Amino acid sequence: MSVLVLPAYSPFQFRSVIRSHGWYQLAPFEWDEASGVFRTVERLNSGRGVTLKITGQPEGVAVAARPKLTRHEEQEVAAKVTWMFGLDADFAEFYALADAEPRLAHCRKNAYGRLLRSSSLFDDAVKVMMTTNIQWSGTKRLVSALVDYFGEPLPGDGTRRAFPAAGRIARSRESTLRKMGLGYRAPYLLKLARGVASGQYDLEALKDEARSTEEVRRDLLALPGIGPYAAATLLGILGRYDYIGVDTEAVSAVSQGFYGGEPIGEKDVNAAFARWGRYKALAYWFWDFSGQQQSPMEAWEAKQA
DNA sequence: TTCCAGGGGTAGA
DNA sequence: TCTACCCATGGA
Numbered sequence: 001m002s003v004l005v006l007p008a009y010s011p012f013q014f015r016s017v018i019r020s021h022g023w024y025q026l027a028p029f030e031w032d033e034a035s036g037v038f039r040t041v042e043r044l045n046s047g048r049g050v051t052l053k054i055t056g057q058p059e060g061v062a063v064a065a066r067p068k069l070t071r072h073e074e075q076e077v078a079a080k081v082t083w084m085f086g087l088d089a090d091f092a093e094f095y096a097l098a099d100a101e102p103r104l105a106h107c108r109k110n111a112y113g114r115l116l117r118s119s120s121l122f123d124d125a126v127k128v129m130m131t132t133n134i135q136w137s138g139t140k141r142l143v144s145a146l147v148d149y150f151g152e153p154l155p156g157d158g159t160r161r162a163f164p165a166a167g168r169i170a171r172s173r174e175s176t177l178r179k180m181g182l183g184y185r186a187p188y189l190l191k192l193a194r195g196v197a198s199g200q201y202d203l204e205a206l207k208d209e210a211r212s213t214e215e216v217r218r219d220l221l222a223l224p225g226i227g228p229y230a231a232a233t234l235l236g237i238l239g240r241y242d243y244i245g246v247d248t249e250a251v252s253a254v255s256q257g258f259y260g261g262e263p264i265g266e267k268d269v270n271a272a273f274a275r276w277g278r279y280k281a282l283a284y285w286f287w288d289f290s291g292q293q294q295s296p297m298e299a300w301e302a303k304q305a
Numbered sequence: 306t307t308c309c310a311g312g313g314g315t316a317g318a
Numbered sequence: 319t320c321t322a323c324c325c326a327t328g329g330a
Contacts, residue, residue, distance in 0.1 A: 022311080132312040135329060139311075142327095183326030188313080227313040247311035300311085 002069040004078055007060040008087040013111040014056025017085050021285075021297055023116045025140055026127055027147040028163055041154055042080060042119055043162040044073055049154040054081065061085060086114035089239065094279050103288040112286045112295065117237050121203040122196050123163045124237050125223065128230045129185060129192070131247075136304070138181075145180045169193035188225025195224070206238060213240045213278075228266065232281065241281035244270055250284065253296055257289045 018024045018038055024031040030039040038054040050073075053064040063081050065074075082088060091113035098104035107113065118124045130142045150168040151161030169177075170193040177186035195201040201223060206216050216238065220231040232243035244250060246266040255264045258272040269284070276283035286295045294302075 128311090129313095131310095133310060133325085134312090134327075135310045138328060178326080181327065183328095184313090184324090185326080225313065229312055233311080245311075248309085249311055 001067070002065045002074060002077075004063040004065070004074060004081075005057060005060065006063065006078055006081060006087055008085070009090050010059055011108065011111040012059055012087070012114075014061060014085075016111050017114045017116050019297065019301075020112070020115045022131075022136060022139075022300075023118070023124075023127065025136075027140075027144045028151065028161060041151075041160050041162040042077070043152045043165065044076055046073065048073070049152055049160075049162055050077070051154060051157075051160060052077065052081070054085075060087065080119040084117045084119055086117065086239070089114055091282075094282055097276065097279060098283070098286075101283075103291075104283060104286060106288060106293045106295075107282075107286050113282060115236055115285075118163060120163075121206060121234070121237070122166050122192075125192065125203060125226065125230075125234060126163075126169075126189060128233050128237075129189060129225045130182075131233075132185070132225070132227075132230060142180070142182060142185075149180060166193045166196035170197035185225060191224040192226075206234075209239075213242050216240065217243065236281045236285070241279050241283075242277075244273060244281050244284045246270070249296065249300065253289050253299075254284070257287075 015036065018031055023029060024038070028041045036055060040052050041049060042052060043049050050065050050067065050069065055062050061081065063077060065077055069077060094113055095108040098107040118127065126146070127143055131139045146169070147161050147163055150164030150172070152164070154160040154162070169189065172190070174186045174190050177189060182189060192201070196203060206219060213235065217231055217235060220226050220234050221228070226234070229245050229247055233245035235241070235243055236245065246269045250269050251264060254269045254272050255261055259268065270280065273280040273284050285297070288294055289296060290299060
């Protein structure tokens with residue numbers, strides 16, 4: 001076993017990142033609320049699979065990796081975990097704005113802002129695609145099915161698998177994906193996986209901070225199965241908060257909170273948060289609609305339970 | 306049984 | 319740019 005301790009840019013709260021959105025419930029992620037242990041499986045560049053047990057530290061995270069990593073693999077794992085937890089992200093500018101807004105005043109003290117990411121943007125694009133026009137229980141089922149069927153098994157542990165590489169899905173058939181329950185999403189996922197595997201789509205290039213948000217959004221919208229909602233969600237994953245991922249929850253919450261319950265559309269949701277400029281998506285995502293210091297995520301979880 | 310979900314693609318206006 | 323319609327599947 002190897003242990004890495006990775007510092008985070010302050011302020012940082014492990015649990016706030018874990019529960020920033022529903023990803024912690026999707027395979028191969030596992031979260032144990034009682035013990036505060038987060039586990040996942042990663043496939044490294046060498047092809048080796050490793051399990052990561054990640055726990056919160058006062059100002060960062062500790063990563064226990066099995067089996068023992070080489071020095072080179074330690075660097076790779078550190079980079080992956082840094083990305084997944086946004087350890088180097090700085091939200092000072094957002095907090096300065098949020099401090100003056102009662103509905104966002106809880107953000108700084110809870111270190112809200114970081115959104116839990118998968119280690120690669122392909123994984124997150126697939127997961128977002130599996131959230132479209134489906135209930136959350138269905139999303140969990142489909143992602144688990146993809147991991148179980150295509151994921152790389154961990155040597156010596158047949159039960160744990162990493163999220164499948166694009167190439168593994170690319171070599172399958174649409175009929176196989178449909179049988180797994182993906183329905184009409186099957187051809188979209190197949191096209192995305194084949195495009196990524198062939199190099200037609202370079203998703204990791206979208207992490208380039210030098211590119212404009214509009215350009216990145218255009219590239220996201222060009223991907224099969226990625227529309228306005230999915231593109232906005234992925235932009236948030238990429239640390240760009242100019243667009244709100246408008247789903248049925250957003251429409252409902254913003255209608256109640258800002259339009260007196262009147263029927264509204266995607267434009268109205270974005271208009272309600274227009275004054276937050278490049279922090280629109282964060283302002284919406286952590287907005288305390290209930291007035292009880294509760295973000296939409298927490299309200300959504302409470303409704304689930 | 307009917308409706309609809311953390312929507313997207315397409316055609317037609 | 320906006321709207322209407324279709325898309326598979328399972329949960330409510």
